[in-house]
Amino acid sequence: xxxxxxxxxxxxxxxxxxxxxxxxxxSGKTEELIRRMKRAQFAKLPIEIFKPAMDIRYADHAIVxxxxxxxxxxxxxxxxxxxxxxxxxxxxxxxxxxFFDDELPHVCVQLANRGIRxxxxxxxxxxxxxxxxxxxxxMAMAEHVTKVYAVCVQCGAPATYSYRITTSEDRIxxxxxxxxxxxxxxxYFGLRDENL
Numbered sequence: 214x215x216x217x218x219x220x221x222x223x224x225x226x227x228x229x230x231x232x233x234x235x236x237x238x239x240s241g242k243t244e245e246l247i248r249r250m251k252r253a254q255f256a257k258l259p260i261e262i263f264k265p266a267m268d269i270r271y272a273d274h275a276i277v278x279x280x281x282x283x284x285x286x287x288x289x290x291x292x293x294x295x296x297x298x299x300x301x302x303x304x305x306x307x308x309x310x311x312f313f314d315d316e317l318p319h320v321c322v323q324l325a326n327r328g329i330r331x332x333x334x335x336x337x338x339x340x341x342x343x344x345x346x347x348x349x350x351x352m353a354m355a356e357h358v359t360k361v362y363a364v365c366v367q368c369g370a371p372a373t374y375s376y377r378i379t380t381s382e383d384r385i386x387x388x389x390x391x392x393x394x395x396x397x398x399x400x401y402f403g404l405r406d407e408n409l
Contacts, residue, residue: 227303229325235337236361238393239377244278245361246306246334251284253304253330261298262286262306265313265344276308276400295324302329306309310335318350339384340377342401363395365382368384374401 220284234245253260264276266288277283286306289295292313298305305324310317310333321331337360339345352358357381362371372395400405 215315219303229328230330230349230357231325231351231355232330232357232359233322233348233355234332234334234359235352235362237336237338237347237363237395239374239395240361240363241278241374242271242334242361243284243308243334246308247276247278247282247358249332250304250306259299259301259365260306261302263289263295264308266290267312268309273347274356276306285402291352292320295320304330304332307331308332308335310351311337311339311348313347315347315350317347318354321351322354336375338374340375342374364402365397366394367396367400370397370399372397374398376401 233248236242250260250262262276262284264286268288275283276286284306293316295305295307307313307317307321312335317333321333324331330356333348333351334356335348335351336345337348361375362373362379364370365372374396376396377391377393381392
């Protein structure tokens with residue numbers, strides 16, 4: 214036999230993992246992160262949740278979905294602060310991963326190697342349709358990637374793009390429905406033939 218059962222369970226230590234939930238604005242990323250974290254709480258697993266300190270749209274010390282579901286979180290300025298979590302922690306949630314520094318993937322790998330389940334949510338593309346922050350690297354390193362979809366406000370198709378409806382060209386612009394709308398590829402790039 215090539216593999217022993219110890220190949221998968223390292224000397225009775227729980228194997229860690231990285232899960233990424235990604236998609237456009239209004240696709241339910243935070244909602245799904247909250248759902249998974251609450252399930253871990255229900256299972257009585259010690260959890261900790263982190264978000265970028267800059268994200269104060271809804272609450273200073275909670276992540277909040279667009280549907281107003283929430284769960285307490287710790288705001289941090291740099292991803293390395295996540296490594297200071299309690300030794301008892303079994304599940305770590307990280308929201309708005311695109312706003313973190315480029316060290317976030319390495320932090321998540323260190324946590325997973327300690328036997329921690331790491332669940333990360335974030336935008337995979339910015340408003341220009343380009344890979345955003347550390348999320349693409351996290352997707353490459355993760356055991357599980359879930360891409361969630363919004364609904365295109367122009368045609369109703371599955372939306373993967375965050376179309377900015379304001380004139381700001383800053384890459385980071387915290388906002389809501391007054392700044393962004395979800396669009397499918399056709400509507401985002403204006404590919405629809407108006408003569409049909």
